[in-house]
Amino acid sequence: MERIRVRLHYGADVWQLSVAVAAVVAALPVITILGLSFSPAENIWPHLIETALPRYVGNTLILVVGVGAAVFLTGVTTAYLVTTFEFPLRRQLEFLLLLPFAFPSYVIAYLYTDLLEFSGPVQGLLRHLFGWELARDYWFPEIRSMGGAILLMGLVLYPYVYLMARASFLEQSPHYRDACRLMGRSHFRTFLFVSLPVARPAVAIGVALALMETVNDIGTVEFFSIQTLSVGLFDVWLNMNNLGGAAQISMVTLTFILILIGVEYSGRRKARFYQSSGRFIPTERVALAGGFKWGASLLCLLPVLFGFLVPMVVLVGNSVAYFDQSWTPAFRSYAANSLFVSLTVAICCTVLAVVISYTKRLHRGNVPLALSRLVSMGYAVPGSVLAVGIVVSLGWIDNSLDGFFRDRFGFSTGLLLSGSAFSIILAYVIRFMAISIGNVDSSFSKVSTSIDMASRTLGYAPFKTLRLYHLPLIKGGALTAVLIVFVDCMKELPATLLLRPFNFETLATHIYQAASDEQIERAALGALFIVLAGLIPVILISRTISSSRQLFQRSG
């Protein structure tokens, strides 16, 4: 018998190896934090627990509960209104309600502070109208407070809930509702009895995602002097110069995140069972009458007004007014930095995502799947925590490299990785891989596996199969991934702030700096750039992207 040595899995092993490497790199920062927090150079656990930690945890808890309630109420109410009822401007509002997504929370915080503080135009107008002169002459709510932070973050984060809830309400068979009404329940009771419970897993996912963003935020809370965990981490690291302490605070933050991941995961598991299995039945919306219909319009208009229109008007106004002071060579270099880093990361993430998704297709086993899940975990790790892990692990690699080169070749390589934009790029890639994997996975899943088998039997090896028959079909999804990751990178503040090399500014850090210097007007142009970029994914989400998808949908 002819005995042939064939290494079928050889090519495939390269795929699996890349996925394994990606997983290790993605997990490294968190593992480093684990190690460091339990064996720090200087143990500040006791000190932390005695002093600041309860305050950090308490504030974070209040913020999370507050923002959670705000996004839940806003997101579910608006989603239910636009999916169930017919009222003036409903179709426009269905899209407009997504717009606040475009604002990073720190930008909206800076804008509203400028608008509402003592010297701002709103209080100025009130003083002018009523003849007040001093702050003690009248009462005005302080925007730079816990309440203000909850309100403003809720205002830009509710679209997570809105999106998930809306999709869920649309998917629900209208027969649920019809059955409920026939049993004699009112609209509102029907909502409580069936629509909301069925949507609950989806809503939980939305709330969990919004709260991950809340825990991640540093720009807003720092500006408002609310001592949350991320502000504490910032303080312990930069002001007290205690990296071990920062790692210990990170551990506490990660506990919060772990709970949120748990909520999200169980939501996703349940959502699968709740999905209507039958054919899609178009929902007939109930036309509202009289006052109700205008009430519904108004209710949906409020978040759009305060979450998008007002800040946008201020932003455009300031951008125009301060254009000459803003449009400087320095500004252009910040913008170039932002573009360079974001584009690099977007492309890296998408290429990696294609490799990971395709490996999952080649190997139907559990290992690639588990590794891919691990890589996707990065989205949950707050930027500041990620920064601690990256600085420590890259610092270790840099020192080893430096020592090696000094011993062998007599020169120093310095902080090759941790002192360059590489660390920012790495942080972004880890944080945003989940987005690209999600998008690329879903495009891959639309390609029948018999396409793979057809290509293989026609004589194409795995890589050629990918290039010739998959890439053209997943192009749309890959492009979406590039765009969304790009925009998220443009907005990212916490990790950038902590990791940027000396004299390296992006648009986000530039805005942060200007706000710290009380010169927020001069940052308007940069913020406008970021917000305009932020509109791209909103538009992508709102309409079914890429005409190619329809073309490529199998008709048989």
Add this chain to the structure above:
Amino acid sequence: MTTVLTVQDITCHYGEEKVVRDVSFELESGALACLLGPSGCGKTTVLRAIAGFQPLLFGKIELHGRCISSPAVMIAPEKRNLGMVFQDNALFPHLTVEKNIAAGLHARKPSEIRDAVGRMLHYVRLERYSGRYPHELSAGQQQRVALARALAPNPRLLLMDEPFSNLDVELRERLGQETRDLLKETGTTCIMVTHDQQDAFTFSDVVGVMRDGNICQWDTPYNLYHEPATEFVANFVGDGTFLDAEITSSDRIKTDIATHRGTIRNPEDIGKSVKLLIRPDDVVIDGDSEIPARIVRRTFRGENYLYTLALAGGQTLLSLMPSHQNHEVGEDIRIRLEIEHLVYFRAT
């Protein structure tokens, strides 16, 4: 005749579960074979193993005498020179018909490719559609393009996975016949997988009936119907009912209603209780017969009626009669059994 494919005692598993156990068969050059069985019987796994997508736990697959799969050897699918046709046709949606058919023709001169594509288009009678995209074709046309694409590189063996099951009844029979003619014309060796007995009978020279990962019988369609090897095959292939019977001598078998003559191949069966297979076409109406039966159900099938008959002892029979012999439900008739092939199984 040369042997193209040898499948020898192959066993495949998914996780803990063995989905294919000790399956063996051979294919001669130019043979059209079919694996027939209910869903989950392992037939598609056998096909995937031959194509190289499914590793073997035990056994061996040889193509033209060369081992392509064994627990130690696994030649990549792209190195096997096989053609494959899929249930969902798997045409590349971003390529035209012409480009789809040319997909397997690598490293050939453009003129050769053009000729080969032209020839294939002619075979499947789609010359006018060469510039169309798959979604612009009907389901039948798409499946013909898929066939052309698989045949264009002159594969050593063609594999078809439920190729006609997405088509409507009339079309699938026509396409099955056409495909058979085309493969015979090109001398292609082919193995098809289906759960539909009609597809299998229309298309193939030889059929393997599978159940629970095993091949129960590997035979011609005629023999499968008239001489099924197991009760499962008898039930799965064609209609029929069983009558309790006893083998009384080396050429006689006795039921409650009659005694039949035929050859009893296994002398050990003499004197044993068995179940005798009665096909609907074994039962004919005969006014002179002494066997009474009552019609309990009637299904109109166009050219004939399928009657369900109740015998005096409570047993039921199926009977196929030309539709001009019209009897009402509840009518009492007399019947005769004309059994050409005695098929019986030991009563359990």
